[in-house]
């Protein structure tokens with residue numbers, strides 16, 4: 001066609017003319033326009049081959065049922081090679097989703113029926129794509145056979161998941177375990193749970209009616225917003241360090257209770273901690289000292305710190321997460337400071353978010369983007385795509401991270417998390433006993449990582465209404481860490 | 489069994505359109521008349537095959553007897569068109585005719601898949617346009633005043649657009665519709681486009697001095713402004729591009745082209761700052777998924793459809809076009825890509841390219857400046873419409889809300905495009921007779 005065009009141009013040029021024929025210009029513009037039209041085809045091809053697999057995997061795309069007529073939904077595997085979810089079809093061609101581990105993984109895998117959630121939702125289209133040999137694929141289609149969908153290999157470890165579920169015992173609550181240097185989620189448990197296998201209408205009605213107020217359908221790890229309690233002192237301490245260069249000189253005399261403005265603050269269990277510096281205040285989790293610290297803080301800057309730590313924003317995770325909230329700002333009243341500084345008051349955090357903050361400290365201040373899917377394989381076991389760990393944000397400097405690590409080590413060595421003391425893996429962490437109403441009952445919190453000097457795993461544990469963090473959450477975290485380091 | 493047929497048909501349709509498209513380009517190289525003839529006949533065979541398979545699958549799925557009548561009506565329309573056009577348009581370009589029928593046929597099949605009543609209406613529009621077009625060659629041959637009426641086209645066009653901008657109705661965010669009675673509405677800007685090409689060609693072909701160029705350019709800018717104000721950005725862009733290309737051809741001065749293009753860019757930046765509806769389009773284009781609940785919804789749904797369909801498509805009736813807004817008109821390309829597949833859709837782009845190149849060839853051959861400019865202007869218009877529509881639905885460029893020539897549903901769109909095809913076709917015929925010969929013959933006071 002190019003030849004054709006230029007030929008015409010030449011012919012014209014040879015004919016004597018009165019004025020400019022315009023043909024040369026036409027040819028120039030035609031090349032330009034043809035290139036633009038060709039670029040449409042090129043971009044279209046690029047979109048289909050490169051971009052579309054990411055795009056169509058959206059919860060807004062309503063086409064999964066159409067694809068399931070043609071493709072046998074892929075399976076989900078744990079990192080240790082166990083099948084977590086699979087679709088089996090009988091001779092009649094009706095297929096059914098099975099979950100060999102029953103309720104153990106339900107909150108992270110999500111469910112397939114009654115409105116997809118979790119990985120079943122976020123990986124929906126990836127399991128409905130068949131990356132097998134295209135010739136075999138077409139042959140299967142022509143024979144009316146379903147093509148096998150791609151399989152999902154998660155970062156979840158069945159041993160750790162079991163240990164986490166056992167650690168929670170009969171308490172409601174959540175455990176999140178992640179690798180600080182990659183962002184891999186190793187375990188995520190939320191209790192109470194339900195069995196997604198063969199979820200019938202009757203069971204579903206009971207679950208949604210929720211007469212006991214258990215909220216079994218709620219993934220507490222990502223959707224439960226709890227007062228952070230003393231685990232929040234990590235951020236208060238960090239803000240104090242940023243505002244006061246000579247923070248190591250800080251001193252306060254704890255008598256077990258104190259009044260700040262109009263607000264009365266007392267230490268947990270009515271203990272008085274005597275003369276404390278910042279480190280001792282942290283490892284003893286001294287409320288009055290931290291309220292005292294809070295009074296010195298700049299509210300605007302404190303807010304900036306928490307915003308940069310991903311409070312009040314949506315976490316970039318593959319499935320639905322509640323936002324953690326930190327409402328203090330420049331305009332807030334002084335009297336809100338003492339409560340906020342010790343993690344009470346209006347602050348709320350999800351166990352997942354707390355795990356991410358802890359992992360960032362363990363990773364020298366850099367938060368890695370949490371992920372659940374390690375790789376996708378086709379039915380032949382060939383890797384289609386693999387997740388490359390990526391940075392989410394830099395939350396603090398390396399120096400700040402090391403200082404906080406030092407404090408968190410002391411919490412285990414000589415503070416509130418002493419039941420972790422003496423292990424081979426040398427953990428670091430922070431406990432919390434978060435009051436959630438006026439009854440005096442507390443949620444037991446623990447966030448930490450191990451080994452303290454070369455962290456491999458970070459955990460975030462909450463047991464609802466259990467009591468103090470040191471007594472309940474630390475032993476639970478220990479079970480998970482013990483399991484993790486058992487074979488290593 | 490039905491699923492199996494749909495699956496098989498998917499591949500047969502793709503093979504047919506692939507071969508059809510291939511001939512659309514091979515024919516350019518054929519010198520031998522016989523070989524050319526065979527090529528055109530093969531193309532028609534592919535059209536007939538795709539048409540039949542399409543309706544066969546649709547009938548098996550919908551079991552609607554209206555489909556059979558529609559199918560037969562369309563077959564008759566195609567046969568009558570091919571025969572009558574060979575008489576009326578002596579030695580017409582069969583490539584252009586084939587492309588026109590192919591695109592219309594795909595539009596019929598896809599609309600019948602979406603809604604039989606839409607397909608029926610489209611059929612009526614197309615049939616009337618094809619009949620009206622029978623007088624076009626007569627017009628071009630016998631009305632020699634066509635090129636003297638520049639200012640008439642200009643004021644008629646501007647008048648119509650202003651009338652619509654004031655009294656028109658708003659549809660899909662643009663105020664460019666006029667209701668006639670209760671159930672009939674037309675989009676005058678689709679027709680004014682053709683008038684605009686004629687006006688610009690008539691005026692520019694006479695322009696001698698710089699002063700004339702300035703005067704014409706000012707009048708050419710008026711319709712563009714009116715369209716921007718009535719929020720019909722797509723049409724405004726088409727008019728603008730058409731004018732600056734024609735200006736370049738008429739004057740041969742690249743500086744004018746560059747200058748007006750630069751001014752166009754500045755104007756778009758100003759429009760971006762001034763009008764929120766322009767910003768919204770750009771926003772939705774840059775990240776449709778961030779605004780998926782409102783501005784980005786259309787484009788996101790379009791991308792889902794295309795992406796889920798993949799290269800081979802979901803099969804006719806196998807997709808979920810119901811989720812795509814304006815599926816029968818602005819987003820028909822996504823519906824086709826979803827069900828008939830990416831390969832099919834790419835072939836459509838190449839069929840458009842083939843038609844476009846043939847249009848350009850015709851304008852290159854025209855000797856008279858007015859005809860050359862008109863043919864070229866209409867080709868640019870055809871190009872711009874394709875580029876804006878397909879570019880918009882695949883997120884290559886921001887979506888501007890223009891229809892896809894011959895494929896989109898819509899009376900104004902399909903009628904004006906058929907007329908556009910046939911004006912170019914008429915000029916091709918004229919060229920073969922020889923413009924000068926015609927002029928000589930018809931001069932009443934010529935020596936005889």
Ligand SMILES: [Zn+2]
Pocket residue numbers: 254255256267271272273274285286287288289
């Ligand atoms: Zn104390």
